[in-house]
Amino acid sequence: MHDALLERGFRRVPSGSVDIYEGRLLITSGEVPVTVLVPDLDFVTMPLVHISESWQGPDRRLPHLGPSRLICYYALGSVVLDRYDPGGTIVRCIEQATRVLEDAVEGRSDADFGAEFDAHWSARWMLCDLPAGYSGPATIIYPRLSVASEPTPVLVAGSSWARDRDPPRRADGPEETALVVSIGTPLTLDPERKWPPADYDELVDWLRWADPVLTSRLEEALSSGTGHQATLAIRATNGTFACRITVPPPMRTVEFLVNRRSTLARNLARPVGQVSLERITADSADLGYIYGRNLGSRGGLAGRSVAVVGCGTIGSFLAQQIALCGAGTGGGHLLLVDTDDLRTANLGRHLLGIPFLHRNKAEACARYLNIMMPGAKVEWSAKAAQTLTALRGFDLVVDATGEEALSLALNQAAVDRRPSGPALLFCWLMGNGAAAQCILVDGEAGKACLKCLKPELAGEPVYPVMRPDVEMEFGRVEACADGEFVTFPVSRSVAAAALACDLALDWAAGRPGHRLRTRIFEPDKAFEVADCSPGVTDRCPACSTRR
Incomplete structure (x- = not known):
């Protein structure tokens, strides 16, 4: 870098830890004396190019020139400077600063005043x-x-x-x-x-x-x-x-x-x-900006009525994600359902923390989201989901409990109401978080329900995920009266929630695409399963009851 600057007529100014050089930028109207400061050679911070006070520029305001005569030659985050080529990098910065100053002095970039x-x-x-x-x-x-x-x-x-x-x-x-x-x-x-x-x-x-x-x-x-x-x-x-x-x-x-x-x-x-x-x-x-800015043309969940059943390790993060996508706004509402309270055992992989201990998980999550999300209408219920007749009036019900018996009960109710009733989205983790899977069950004829994935309770799944030699690891802390539980890190909970959130957004946009989606986190423990939209399984007891 030092040699590159010397070749361009710059000289080093004695200083402390910051490299400082003085030189001139050559533009059409003449030479412009500048000082170049290089805060760090990793180029995390761009080199600073200051115009000297001695320069008598045009008697007008110039775009891209700060109050301290600092030339804003690159927008923040617009480029990545090469730390492995310091000489080439500093030359690139000097040349860009020269071009920006040239355009400013000649009046070619006056329109940029609007951007800044x-x-x-x-x-x-x-x-x-x-x-x-x-x-x-x-x-x-x-x-x-x-x-x-x-x-x-x-x-x-x-x-x-x-x-x-x-x-x-x-x-x-x-x-x-x-x-x-x-x-x-x-x-x-x-x-x-x-x-x-x-x-x-x-x-x-x-x-x-x-x-x-x-x-x-x-x-x-x-x-x-x-x-x-x-x-x-x-x-x-x-x-x-x-x-x-x-x-x-x-x-x-x-x-x-x-x-x-x-x-x-x-x-x-x-x-x-x-x-x-x-x-x-x-x-x-405004709510359209807050919830729609990052979604672009994809659209969100504003105006929809969505229920999340289970506000535990997956459901709490999923509730947050779909709320961030607009659920509960625009005339819609978001209902959270859970019968359990938040305990210290949950804190290592849950959205909420100490202030919400020993409060119902649905109530606590609703309280948190109503505080954090402007304009959101988030309600809660501590009733058992299978007894909540109000769920029938929702557009989408997401089951994030991972409790097979409850999931099958909700699935059967959905199959019995086809083609009417809400769409159901089931999401769960497998093994010790080795894989996440979700399926969308709606009124479209010929599409698989949750039970279609494993027709016999003790039988093999139609789409095997876990490798047969993998053993589940369970935890138990007897001194804390902590019952048996499946161990996995919070990262898998968040990833499973994100998988379900993506499918919910695709459903809301009217293009659900693959209705069965799988994400593998540990390939040595789980098979790769291609995303697909399976049809009804002939031996599915849920669908055969419907037929």
Whole structure:
């Protein structure tokens, strides 16, 4: 690296543990003196390229140039630098920084101000729970999103999960009026103007430059607001950005704020006192964004009614995963069912921990998910699943108990109701977590049920998974009155839950694909079984009863 920089005319500056070099970048308009800092030779942190204070650049703001004259030449995480070729890597960085600076100086990358506008605008933040494309009056509320948290500003219009989150404050908590306007273009800045806007006139000039309609919306926000503050929130294609305007003390009178409210914008343009401007960036927090962002075109479980039977080592993680995919939101709901309590024996491979000990597992998981997942409607029941007639009205019932007798009872009920009734998804681990398997049983004719996989209780499975010479390992801690249990690590529970969650998402999208899926974690103990959609087994007692 040292030789590569010397060849480009850089010289090393004596320093401590950080390698520092001074040199020049050659662009069309001339040479630019820079300092290059190399924080580490593993290149986990990119080399830093700072432009010297002595450089007299264009009299305009440049994109990709930070306040300390740091050139942002690669987006964070966009490239992996080669630690095994330090010389080539530092040359690559210098060349990229040169290209970025060249384009900035020549005005070819001014459009990039839109992509980095958040960094230029943001001073404070709030959450934003608004319908897509919404424009109109809104409210900034301040709920406490957790027991110990400070109030969080949330921009809402009408009902909101954030408003429901803190019921005691819904009626009498502090609220501010706001006006929201949606535009179909990104917000950006004028590199020729002073930035950021420091007073009311500069704000109006920038809004007029960005989109002429925004100045009239600012006037509307001021005239329709209450009190001595008004907020205009602009929902652009590159984010939601708000500006809160605080009326100066000399104008905080009934005459200005009430009697002459309609002319407040015009009065603020006069030198009556310093108008305070507060820039705010709003993070999207509507349920569609929270639960749909990472799923893309695949879609999720919002609007569906889903029940998870068994909230133990697999079911607790599965409940969390399907809740993260939107189950219990969008008008649907999520029901968790378990008859057992959480004990210390469960903690090593369960979603929950100490705060939920000796509480019913379904109740505890529902409580946890309702706290963690905004807008989710998670309910619970401690009744035996086979007695819950309400399950018949669900879209999907997932059995994660691993209890064969219960699973077969639920399976028979589903087969008897074909082609109506909910779809059933069974998920279980085999051996000491050597393999995970799941099957979807729905109303489609000719498809296998759970019993089709092993028609005789003591017989061989149709699709053998475990190798015949593998012995099960059981644990028992007599001193703790801990009964016999199957040993396996939590990683297998999470993997089994993920396998079932994927199948649930495929079912929800209307393309279940392979209905029987198997994942092998220990090939020396389990056979590879190809995913498939088996048909009905002739000797299946469940299906023959139906026939």
